[in-house]
Amino acid sequence: MLHDALDAQHRELLAQLGTLDQSLHDLRDARSGGDADDEHDPEGPTLSSEWSRMSGLDASFRGQVTATAAALERIAGGTYGTCSRCGRPIGFDRLEARPAADLCIDCARLTA
Ligand SMILES: [Zn+2]
Known part of the structure; x- marks a missing residue:
């Protein structure tokens, strides 16, 4: 089922985001620890x-997490699989390839 796939994807993304956040946190510590501006610090x-x-990775993950969470909400609200722009059904092929898609292929092309 698409719902299960989305749910699994969402969990996976959240887990990856958690790891990434931890790495960013460590990196921030490493940067502030030296108290040096990058120009003069060899590191x-x-x-x-x-x-x-x-x-960049973090931003991209956040975007995916948001998209997946929104898709799960649309499933719960019964609007999943309907284009959020024109209201027509999104093709199953497209949903299978991009479960978090909220635009039909025509609208996606228009807004791309
Ligand atoms: Zn559309």
């Missing part, structure tokens, strides 16, 4: 690039 650039890489 700085490494930490900086690692930080921006993980911040």
